[in-house]
Amino acid sequence: MKLKHCLADTDSGAWGDDPEDGRGVPVLRSTEIDLDGNLDLKDTANRSLTEREISRTRLTKGDLLVVRSSGSDAHLGKTGYVGDESAGASFSNFLQRLRLAPTHNSRFAWYFMNSTYAKQQIRKLSSTTTGLQNLSAALIGELEIPSPSLDEQRRIADFLDAETARIDHLAAKLHRQSQLVTEREDASIPMGVAGALLCTTKVRTGLPWMPFMNPDAQIVPLLRVLQLQRGVDLSDDQRIDGPVPVVTTAGLSGWHNRAIAEGPGVVIRRYGSRGNVHWVDSDYWPHNTTLYVKNFNGNSRRYCYHLLRALPYEMEQVKSAIPGVNRNDLHRLKVAMVPQSLQESVAEAMDSEMVKFHVAHERIQRLKQLLTERRQALITAAVTGQFDVSTASGRNVTDGVTA
Structure with missing residues (x-):
């Protein structure tokens, strides 16, 4: 049976305007629907809607909300179920509301819409414009849904x-x-x-972030261990294909024919975190979105890599009004440095x-x-x-x- 024959009503939502008083009406968006079709209402948008829009888009328990426009296969067609907590809210224009006829169970339809069987149909039916995949109400209505008894x-x-x-x-x-x-x-x-x-x-x-150390270690500024330097910009147009890795905040992002840093090396993102310290085996080009170790001061390079993994980047970023970490601040940061004889161990x-x-x-x-x-x-x-x-x-x- 086609889904359109199971529906009492279907319509799209409204987005309205920014509320002048900061209040507005809660409006559900595609971001409130996770990949399993559950609604997360912790961060709903408040929008200014006309009385007519509020009346038209008011949700009732059992309504289904379908994402009808997305740049991702995984998100297109994902469907949320309106329960007691979300009933009474409105929904945005990137969603399509499905209201089931009394002869069909809305929870069964919700599970159907989030099944592989439905998603395979959605991929075949969707159209693409400007990088977005789209589902119209008519296309959603063409989905073939199993029809056991109520x-x-x-x-x-x-x-x-x-x-x-x-x-x-x-x-x-x-x-x-x-x-x-x-x-x-x-x-x-x-x-x-x-x-x-x-x-x-x-x-x-x-x-506070490094409470204990080896008895042979000593507390020194990070600059005593290594020296950081900002990377150098290299646009896609400037790159010439070659064997040299170009390292950005996310790690390897392409190749170039010339290196400016000797490997093996260590690169961190300027908006640092423990998950964004990169080891580079060969000579490389560090991008200007990163900081790289220019001088290891005779210390073990692998040891310096792990030391940079340990730094409390979040603490350093809180100190600054400007997002990101400042290399001069990092250089002054006190660390526990083990002697070079222990660094490889x-x-x-x-x-x-x-x-x-x-x-x-x-x-x-x-x-x-x-x-x-x-x-x-x-x-x-x-x-x-x-x-x-x-x-x-x-x-x-x-x-x-x-x-």
């Missing part, structure tokens, strides 16, 4: 409510595990680079730790991906009738079904 639609929706809640609970636990691994990693980097993990007796540093230990944490993150990410795939396969199999939901609870119902 009672069966309710059973399928109830089953999916329960099963997806279990999967979402597991996903939340994995997310928390990922956070704990990140917290442990963040805590271990300053300890490790200060040599505190190589000894049984630790010395307090007096530094520290670097090797840090490399080992980095691999361990990377493996942990990869494992958690893979488990999260498997849960996502299982969730999608379960929804698609249920709405397309590949198994009987009344006898499926507690079994691995996605065995032998297709997403």
